[in-house]
Amino acid sequence: MGRYILQRVALGLAILVVAISALYAFMISLPGDPTTVLLGPRATDEMRAIFSERMGLNKPLPVQIVEFWGRVLTGDLGEDVLRNRPVATPVFEALPFTLVLILTSIGWSATLGILLGAFSAAYRNSLIDRVTGVLSVAMLAAPSFVVALWSLLIFAVILNWFPAIGAGERGNLADQIHHLVLPSFAIGLAWVGYIARIVRASMLEVMGENHIRTARAFGLPPHRIIYRYALRIAVLPAVSVLGVGVGGLLSSAVFAEIVFARPGIGRLIYDSVITRNYPVVMGSMLVAISFFVLCTLVADVVNAMLDPRLRTSKQS
Amino acid sequence: MSIAERSPFKYSVAGRLISDPLAVAAVTIIAILVLGAVFADFIAPYDYKALNVRARFAPPSFEHLLGTDNLGRDTFSRLLFGARIALFVGMTSVGLAALIGLTLGMIAGFGPRWLDNTILFLFDTLRAYPTIILALALGALLSPGLGTVISVVVLTSLSEYGRVARTQTQAISGREFIDAERAMGASTMRILVMHILPNVLGPFFILAAINLPVVITIEAGMSFLGVGVAPGTPSWGATLKDGFDYIRNTPWLIVSGGIPLILVTLGFTFLGESLRDVLDPKLRKER
Numbered sequence: 001m002g003r004y005i006l007q008r009v010a011l012g013l014a015i016l017v018v019a020i021s022a023l024y025a026f027m028i029s030l031p032g033d034p035t036t037v038l039l040g041p042r043a044t045d046e047m048r049a050i051f052s053e054r055m056g057l058n059k060p061l062p063v064q065i066v067e068f069w070g071r072v073l074t075g076d077l078g079e080d081v082l083r084n085r086p087v088a089t090p091v092f093e094a095l096p097f098t099l100v101l102i103l104t105s106i107g108w109s110a111t112l113g114i115l116l117g118a119f120s121a122a123y124r125n126s127l128i129d130r131v132t133g134v135l136s137v138a139m140l141a142a143p144s145f146v147v148a149l150w151s152l153l154i155f156a157v158i159l160n161w162f163p164a165i166g167a168g169e170r171g172n173l174a175d176q177i178h179h180l181v182l183p184s185f186a187i188g189l190a191w192v193g194y195i196a197r198i199v200r201a202s203m204l205e206v207m208g209e210n211h212i213r214t215a216r217a218f219g220l221p222p223h224r225i226i227y228r229y230a231l232r233i234a235v236l237p238a239v240s241v242l243g244v245g246v247g248g249l250l251s252s253a254v255f256a257e258i259v260f261a262r263p264g265i266g267r268l269i270y271d272s273v274i275t276r277n278y279p280v281v282m283g284s285m286l287v288a289i290s291f292f293v294l295c296t297l298v299a300d301v302v303n304a305m306l307d308p309r310l311r312t313s314k315q316s
Numbered sequence: 317m318s319i320a321e322r323s324p325f326k327y328s329v330a331g332r333l334i335s336d337p338l339a340v341a342a343v344t345i346i347a348i349l350v351l352g353a354v355f356a357d358f359i360a361p362y363d364y365k366a367l368n369v370r371a372r373f374a375p376p377s378f379e380h381l382l383g384t385d386n387l388g389r390d391t392f393s394r395l396l397f398g399a400r401i402a403l404f405v406g407m408t409s410v411g412l413a414a415l416i417g418l419t420l421g422m423i424a425g426f427g428p429r430w431l432d433n434t435i436l437f438l439f440d441t442l443r444a445y446p447t448i449i450l451a452l453a454l455g456a457l458l459s460p461g462l463g464t465v466i467s468v469v470v471l472t473s474l475s476e477y478g479r480v481a482r483t484q485t486q487a488i489s490g491r492e493f494i495d496a497e498r499a500m501g502a503s504t505m506r507i508l509v510m511h512i513l514p515n516v517l518g519p520f521f522i523l524a525a526i527n528l529p530v531v532i533t534i535e536a537g538m539s540f541l542g543v544g545v546a547p548g549t550p551s552w553g554a555t556l557k558d559g560f561d562y563i564r565n566t567p568w569l570i571v572s573g574g575i576p577l578i579l580v581t582l583g584f585t586f587l588g589e590s591l592r593d594v595l596d597p598k599l600r601k602e603r
Contacts (some may be wrong), residue, residue: 011440018437019444027457141581143533145540146574149560153570157563251448255537259560269449270541273456285453293444 005301012297019293020286021065027278028061054081055279068282077283082275087283090268095287097167098264101183101256102249106242109188110195114235117199121207121234122226132200136193145255148186152259155182165261183256187249194245195238203234236303243299247292332594339590345583349576353399360393364550373565383568385558391572394550399576401551405462405535406528409469414524417474418516421481422508426489436482439475447472448537455543465535465544472534473527480523484516518595525588529581536577552576 039047052058056067071078077087116136120129156164168176206212207230215225254266261267265288272280333339352359361381368388376383382391424435451468458464488494489512497507538544539553540560547554552573559569 011437014437015441015444019441022441023445023453027453137582137585141529141578141585142574143537143577143581145537146556146577149556149570150574152560153563153567157567247443247446250446251537254448254452255540258541266449269452273452273543276456281453281456285449288446288449289444292446296444 105184105187109191113195116196121203139193144252148259246295342586356396362390397550417477421478425482425485
């Protein structure tokens with residue numbers, strides 16, 4: 001097990017290094033001088049020289065990449081040359097907002113999805129099962145930014161139940177929760193349907209297994225078998241899907257943060273992309289991709305712990 | 317005598333699809349979209365780029381079925397032409413991603429271990445980019461347009477096809493009939509193209525059908541963020557963006573811009589599931 005984790009961590013790090021370096025190289029090697037884009041067409045050669053010196057653009061590409069990683073290892077994400085501050089400042093200001101958003105979205109959608117899935121497996125082919133089936137496909141079909149826009153229109157603009165913009169007053173928890181409702185609804189909705197379907201399918205499979213039949217033969221009450229014994233195992237596939245799904249959640253978070261004008265890593269990337277602030281784009285991409293790689297890694301390791309067969313086979 | 321000979325149509329793929337109400341619903345939705353896209357020139361009541369200052373922010377009426385936007389352009393006409401963009405981007409990117417993924421996946425599955433590991437590492441690396449975040453970064457660097465959208469989608473989705481192709485190839489290349497072919501002196505190319513490829517294609521159609529709406533959604537999402545199609549192009553995402561900018565003036569843009577996206581997802585998801593049931597009975601889900 002230790003060996004597997006070590007291998008998996010090494011692979012994760014290698015992926016991260018290659019993915020970010022490729023992005024860096026791509027950004028630098030594009031036609032057009034980044035300093036011109038940053039400073040505008042009227043910048044003097046002298047200004048450009050100063051900026052390219054500060055951004056390290058005057059060195060060969062491989063050296064730049066190595067230096068970039070050297071800085072990252074010491075906790076320095078680079079310098080936001082447009083605003084004269086370290087890139088880490090806006091990135092780590094934005095990160096908690098995105099994490100809270102993603103965690104609440106996973107939280108409510110996984111809880112509801114698991115319950116719905118277990119319920120429809122327990123009462124298979126009943127009306128509830130059918131309604132859940134149709135609903136979960138319908139939830140899956142709505143892209144998160146459409147849900148975000150529609151819920152903004154209905155609940156914020158027309159009904160005025162929830163605020164349309166921002167993340168709430170600092171230090172006012174009730175206000176912050178109030179601001180969190182619509183964005184996390186928009187991100188989580190598709191996951192309710194997805195998780196319900198996965199849990200229902202794996203629940204039906206588990207219900208046919210020997211230990212459940214034994215439990216039934218012992219005369220245990222059905223609700224106890226379903227919720228105590230079967231659901232514990234049936235939830236596992238949903239857990240692994242969630243780990244891999246973090247990339248999708250990050251993408252949804254970009255939309256939710258833009259539609260509801262919330263601070264966050266997605267909004268930061270969007271804003272710095274619009275203003276062509278490359279150092280901030282690189283820094284926030286690094287954090288977003290690291291987060292994603294870390295989540296996939298944890299999901300893989302957790303899966304391997306739960307299912308020993310995955311450890312021996314090569315990466316699948 | 318095989319079943320297929322006794323009742324040719326009823327047991328064919330098309331025949332079994334027709335007897336599945338879900339598949340019929342899916343095909344109907346897709347047919348409406350495709351017909352709308354193909355005959356957009358004839359159906360659309362207005363030119364999709366015609367400005368009409370006097371009809372700005374017009375709510376839905378008999379004149380403008382789905383209202384107009386901030387420039388007075390007819391929403392219904394724009395959505396019809398948007399179907400064209402969506403289907404074009406969807407089919408091109410799915411086709412390209414599938415082709416590249418298929419080639420790399422088959423090479424990985426059939427080739428030596430080091431090549432397999434290298435290609436797998438490439439797939440893992442591509443998978444490490446969250447789609448929309450990569451789209452934002454690339455969209456900022458490349459000029460907006462269909463090419464940018466297609467390259468982002470191909471980059472982020474080819475690994476999925478590659479993995480399926482690799483797994484299938486590995487599973488099949490261990491079978492006896494491949495050993496027999498090899499013993500008879502068949503070349504690697506012949507084995508790959510004549511024997512492995514046909515067995516890989518089945519799952520590919522299912523994957524493509526399920527992936528198409530995902531791709532169309534990414535296009536709409538990129539256009540919504542302003543890093544997708546060029547300004548003025550009638551993408552569904554651009555309609556949603558106009559609606560978002562003027563949410564208090566033109567709420568109908570948000571409502572009507574989202575509906576085709578949901579329909580397209582429903583249509584292709586249902587089709588993918590029915591195809592899977594028909595083509596691969598082992599995966600048939602409990603009903």
